[in-house]
Amino acid sequence: MSAVAAKPILYSYFRSSCSWRVRIALALKGISYDLVPVNLVKDGGQQFSAEFKALNPMKQVPALKIDGITLSQSLAIIHYLEETRPNPSLLPQDPKKRAQVRMIADHIVSGIQPLQNLGVLKQIGERKMEWAQNYISSGFQALEQILQHTAGRYCVGDEVSMADLCLVPQVANAERFKVDMGPYPTITRINKALLELEAFKVSHPCRQPDTPAELRA
Numbered sequence: 160m161s162a163v164a165a166k167p168i169l170y171s172y173f174r175s176s177c178s179w180r181v182r183i184a185l186a187l188k189g190i191s192y193d194l195v196p197v198n199l200v201k202d203g204g205q206q207f208s209a210e211f212k213a214l215n216p217m218k219q220v221p222a223l224k225i226d227g228i229t230l231s232q233s234l235a236i237i238h239y240l241e242e243t244r245p246n247p248s249l250l251p252q253d254p255k256k257r258a259q260v261r262m263i264a265d266h267i268v269s270g271i272q273p274l275q276n277l278g279v280l281k282q283i284g285e286r287k288m289e290w291a292q293n294y295i296s297s298g299f300q301a302l303e304q305i306l307q308h309t310a311g312r313y314c315v316g317d318e319v320s321m322a323d324l325c326l327v328p329q330v331a332n333a334e335r336f337k338v339d340m341g342p343y344p345t346i347t348r349i350n351k352a353l354l355e356l357e358a359f360k361v362s363h364p365c366r367q368p369d370t371p372a373e374l375r376a
């Protein structure tokens with residue numbers, strides 16, 4: 160290893176919810192990084208380039224080059240950051256609470272987001288809005304019920320955890336797909352509290368190097 164460790168490089172798209180999860184983790188842990196934008200729509204999708212495919216065969220963002228390896232899959236990246244840069248921790252000490260954090264994170268990362276991802280909506284065609292609304296709503300109905308048992312100020316108790324890193328970007332997607340948030344007061348309250356934190360602000364899709372002018376804050 161060289162004396163001066165190379166800065167991590169994040170391959171990101173401003174409004175990819177999965178990229179945003181990782182940007183929040185990097186911000187919370189105070190890790191400085193360089194960002195390489197990958198535009199998922201321009202030129203038919205830059206993620207399909209041979210160059211990017213060599214980096215991540217799944218042709219998705221985010222990807223993170225760090226400590227001499229390249230990682231994809233947002234939660235795997237976040238767990239690596241947690242294990243190598245443990246402060247501040249994004250997992251509670253208590254095993255039951257840790258399990259609840261993972262349950263909520265998986266619920267969003269595996270149970271909601273993939274069903275409304277760009278690649279799926281492309282296949283769905285005209286009905287894509289209705290499709291995304293249905294899956295986000297049914298996922299949020301379950302999540303609202305779960306949070307009523309686990310939440311304090313944030314998803315699990317009063318400390319920011321991996322669950323919160325997944326929640327905020329998914330709520331942004333819900334808003335984008337015009338999901339009625341009325342039935343989800345707990346999700347709405349936690350989302351609002353989290354958006355007040357600096358790490359969630361700096362990582363926000365409206366403040367990225369690749370955010371188009373009309374979507375900037």
Ligand SMILES: O=C(O)/C=C\C(=O)CC(=O)CC(=O)O
Nearest residue numbers: 174175176177199275276277
């Ligand atoms: O329409 C676009 O600009 C392209 C892609 C996205 O926003 C990101 C996604 O694929 C959805 C997601 O983050 O869940």
